[in-house]
Amino acid sequence: MKAFKRLVLTFGVVALVSGCSSYQHRNQMASFNTAYSSGDYESALKAVSFNVSEGKPVDSEGRLLELLHQGEMYRLTGHYEESAEAYDLAEEGMKYLDTEGVLESAAEGFMAVMVNDSQRDYEALMSEAVLVNTYKGLAFLAAGNNEYARIEFNRANERTRRAVDYFREEISEQQAALEKEARDEESKASMVRDSLESEGFQAAITDHYGAASSWSVFPEFIVPSSTYLHGMYFLANATTGADYERAATSLKRVAQMSPESSVLKADAELAINLASGKQRPSGLPAQVWVVYENGLGPVLQEERFDVPLLLFHGNQQAPAYIGIALPKYAQRAVVPGSLGVVNDTGEIVQTERISDMGTVIRTEMKERFTGVLTRAVTSAVIKAVIQNEAAERFGALGQLGAAALAVATTQADLRGWQAMPDHWQAARIDRPESGSLTLLDNRGEILGKVEIPEQPFTLVYVKRPTILAPATVITMDLQGGSKAAFARLPEQPESAQVSGIQ
Numbered sequence: 001m002k003a004f005k006r007l008v009l010t011f012g013v014v015a016l017v018s019g020c021s022s023y024q025h026r027n028q029m030a031s032f033n034t035a036y037s038s039g040d041y042e043s044a045l046k047a048v049s050f051n052v053s054e055g056k057p058v059d060s061e062g063r064l065l066e067l068l069h070q071g072e073m074y075r076l077t078g079h080y081e082e083s084a085e086a087y088d089l090a091e092e093g094m095k096y097l098d099t100e101g102v103l104e105s106a107a108e109g110f111m112a113v114m115v116n117d118s119q120r121d122y123e124a125l126m127s128e129a130v131l132v133n134t135y136k137g138l139a140f141l142a143a144g145n146n147e148y149a150r151i152e153f154n155r156a157n158e159r160t161r162r163a164v165d166y167f168r169e170e171i172s173e174q175q176a177a178l179e180k181e182a183r184d185e186e187s188k189a190s191m192v193r194d195s196l197e198s199e200g201f202q203a204a205i206t207d208h209y210g211a212a213s214s215w216s217v218f219p220e221f222i223v224p225s226s227t228y229l230h231g232m233y234f235l236a237n238a239t240t241g242a243d244y245e246r247a248a249t250s251l252k253r254v255a256q257m258s259p260e261s262s263v264l265k266a267d268a269e270l271a272i273n274l275a276s277g278k279q280r281p282s283g284l285p286a287q288v289w290v291v292y293e294n295g296l297g298p299v300l301q302e303e304r305f306d307v308p309l310l311l312f313h314g315n316q317q318a319p320a321y322i323g324i325a326l327p328k329y330a331q332r333a334v335v336p337g338s339l340g341v342v343n344d345t346g347e348i349v350q351t352e353r354i355s356d357m358g359t360v361i362r363t364e365m366k367e368r369f370t371g372v373l374t375r376a377v378t379s380a381v382i383k384a385v386i387q388n389e390a391a392e393r394f395g396a397l398g399q400l401g402a403a404a405l406a407v408a409t410t411q412a413d414l415r416g417w418q419a420m421p422d423h424w425q426a427a428r429i430d431r432p433e434s435g436s437l438t439l440l441d442n443r444g445e446i447l448g449k450v451e452i453p454e455q456p457f458t459l460v461y462v463k464r465p466t467i468l469a470p471a472t473v474i475t476m477d478l479q480g481g482s483k484a485a486f487a488r489l490p491e492q493p494e495s496a497q498v499s500g501i502q
Contacts, residue, residue, distance in 0.1 A: 025415065032069060033418060037296065037333075039469030039488075045073040060093030061121045065415055067093065068128065072419040075135060076463060076472050078486040080143040087136045094124045094132075120413075125368075126166060127223050127360045128417050130159045134226040137233070138461060138476070146480025150237065156223075157230045157250065163221040167367040188385065191311055192378045200308040205373070208303055209328070217363040218257060224355035225291075225424040228254045228264070232289060235271050236457035236478035244275035254354070263352055263426050286431035286456050289478075290341050290351055290439075293463040295334030295422030297357045300327040300414040309377065311384055322380045325412040326372065329361055334422045335467050339447075340440030344432040348440065351425035358422070380410070421463065431458065439473070439489065448489035450475055453482070 028047060035043035048069040052058050060067065067090035074083035124132075137152035195201050231250030238244045248271035255261065255268040273279035306321040338351045383406040390401065429437070431452050439447040439462070450473060452458050457478035464471040475485040 029418060033296075036073075036419065037466045037468060039465070039472075041073045041076045045070060045077070048073070058089050060089045062093075064090055064093035064122045064124060065417065068124070068132070068417045069419055071132070072135065075139050075142075078142075078474075080139040080484075083139040084136050084143075084148075087132050087139070090124075091129070091132055093121075094129055122415050124417070125361065125364055126159065126163050126221065127357075127364050128420075130156050130163075130223045130226045131420065133159065134223075134229055137229070138474075141233075141459070141476045141478070141480050142474050142484035142486075144477070144480055144483040146237070149233070149480050153230045153233045156226045160222055160227060167221065167364075188378070188381050191309065191381050192374065195307075195309040195377050195381070196373065198308065198310060201377075204305065204307040208305055208326075212366055212369060215362050215366055216359060217366050218359060221363055221367070222253065222257060223360050224254045224257050228267075228354060228424075228426070229291070231271060232267070232459070233478060235267075235274065236287075237480075238274070238281075241275065244271065247271045248275040258354060261352060261354055263428060264354055267428060284456075286454070286458070288429050288431050288437070288452055288458045288460060290339065290427045290429075290460045290462065292339050292351045292425040293421035293461075294425060296332035296465050297418065297420035297422055298329040298361055299332055299418060300412070300416050301330045302326075302412040302414060303328045304410070304412075307377075307380075309381060309384065311381065311388075320384065322384050323407070323410055324376045324380050325410045326376055327412040327414055329358065329365065331358060332422065333466050335442060335464050337442030338425055339427070339442075339462060340444060341427050341429055342438040342440060343429055344434050349427050349429050351427040354424050354426045356423035357420050376412075383410070419465075421465070439471075441471075442467075446490075447471055448473070448487065448491060450487070451485065453477065455479070455481065 031047040032044050035041070035047060048066045050063060050066055058067075067086050071083050071086035071090055074080070074086055133152045133156035137149045137156065140146075140149035140152060227250045231247045231254065233247075234243050234250070235247035238247060248268070251264070251268040251271045255264040258264055270279070270284075274281060274284075302325050304323060304325045306323050309320055309322045311320050338353075341349045341351070343349070387406060394401075431454075435452050435454065436449050437452060437460075438449050439460075441447045450460055452460075452475070455477050459476045459478050461474045461476065462471050470488040470490060473487045473489050475487075477484075
C-alpha cells in the first residue's frame with residue numbers, strides 16, 4: 001500500500017513539473033517564432049539564450065534545442081564563429097551519437113512511459129544532425145576557413161550514409177526489448193505488444209495518420225539539400241579524379257530523387273563530365289550558384305484520440321478505449337514563388353525547387369513512428385493499470401484522481417528545431433562579366449544587387465523565412481579563399497536597422 005501511494009505521489013509531482021516545463025517551452029518557442037518570422041534574429045536569439053555559470057560546462061544535452069536555434073541565429077546575423085561554436089555544442093548533445101549510460105537510459109525511459117516523451121532529453125532527428133554539419137560547413141566557408149568546411153561537408157555525407165543502419169538498429173532494439181519483456185504473458189509488455197498488433201488499434205492509427213505505406217517519402221533516407229551542397233563543394237574544390245567522382249556521386253543521387261529538376265540534372269551532368277574528363281576544368285567559365293532557403297519548416301502539433309488497448313482483467317484480456325497523444329507534422333508559411341537572377345544581358349533565370357523539408361521529415365518519422373507508438377501505448381497501459389489499482393484501493397475518488405493525472409500527463413512531445421526552412425531552391429549561371437547580378441523577389445521586383453568576386457566558384461546563399469522578413473544573403477567563395485559578403489535585402493534604411501549582437 002505504501003509503495004503504491006509513493007508511486008501515485010511521484011506521478012503527481014512529475015505531472016506538475018511536466019506541465020510547467022511544457023508551458024515554459026511553448027512560451028519560449030512562441031517568443032522565438034514571433035521574432036524569427038519577422039526577421040528580427042537578434043530578438044530570436046535572446047529568446048533561446050540561457051545563462052551558464054562561470055567555470056561550468058554547458059549542459060549540451062539538456063540545452064540541445066536552444067543550441068540548435070542559437071547556431072542558426074548567429075549564422076543569419078553574420079557571426080560565423082559563434083555559429084560554429086553553438087553547432088559544435090549541439091553536436092555534442094546529440095545523444096544517439098554517443099553511448100548512453102544504462103542508468104541514464106533506463107531513467108529516461110521510465111519518465112517517458114510514466115509521464116510522456118517530453119520528459120526525455122531532446123533527441124535530435126537524424127535530418128537535424130545532417131543539417132548541423134551542413135550549416136557548420138557553410139559557416140566555415142563564410143568565415144574563409146576551407147579546411148574546416150571540408151570536414152563538415154564530409155561529416156554530413158557520412159551521417160547520411162550511416163542513417164539507414166542507424167534506423168535499422170533502432171527498430172531492431174525496440175522490438176527485441178518488447179519481445180523480451182512480453183515473454184511473461186501477465187506483463188504490461190504483453191499488453192503493449194498485443195495492443196499494437198490488434199486490428200482495432202491499427203485501424204485507429206490509420207484513421208488519424210493514414211497508412212504509413214502511403215506517406216509521401218523518399219525511397220531511402222537523404223537530406224537532398226545537404227547532399228547537393230556536398231556535391232557542389234567537392235566539384236568546386238576537386239584536386240583529384242576521386243574528388244570529381246565524389247561530387248558526381250552526390251549530385252547524381254540528388255538528381256535521381258527529383259528527376260523533374262533541370263538544375264539538378266545540369267549540375268549532375270557537369271560533375272559527370274568533369275569526372276570522366278569529357279570536360280576540362282580550365283574550359284569552364286566561372287560559375288555562380290544561388291541556393292534559396294524558403295519559408296518555415298514543418299512544426300509538430302498534437303493529435304489526441306482514443307484507441308482500443310487490450311488490458312488484463314483478472315486472467316482475461318479485454319479491450320478498453322484509452323486516450324493517447326501523438327505528434328503530427330503540419331506545414332507552415334512559405335514565401336510564394338521563386339527568386340529571379342538577372343545577368344548582364346538582362347536574361348532572368350528563376351530558382352527552382354530542389355528539396356523540401358517535409359518529405360525528409362516524413363521519411364525519418366516513418367522509421368521512428370513504431371518507437372513513438374510503443375512509448376505512447378506503454379504509457380497509456382501503465383496509467384490504465386494505475387487507475388484500476390486506485391479504484392480498487394481508494395474507490396471512486398482514487399480512480400478520479402488517477403484519471404485526472406493520466407489526462408494531465410498524456411501529451412505529445414512537440415519539441416523540434418523551428419529554424420529549418422520549408423524547402424530549398426537553386427539556380428546556376430555563368431558569372432556576369434560586370435561582376436554584379438540582380439536578385440528579384442517573387443513579384444519580379446528588385447530585392448537588390450549582389451557583387452560576385454572574380455573567382456572560379458561562388459555560392460550566393462539566401463534565406464527568407466516569411467514574406468515579412470528580409471532575405472539574408474551570404475555570398476561565399478566556394479573554395480573558401482576569402483570571407484563572405486553579408487547583406488539583408490531589400491536593404492533597410494539606416495534608422496530602421498537593428499544594431500549587432502553585443
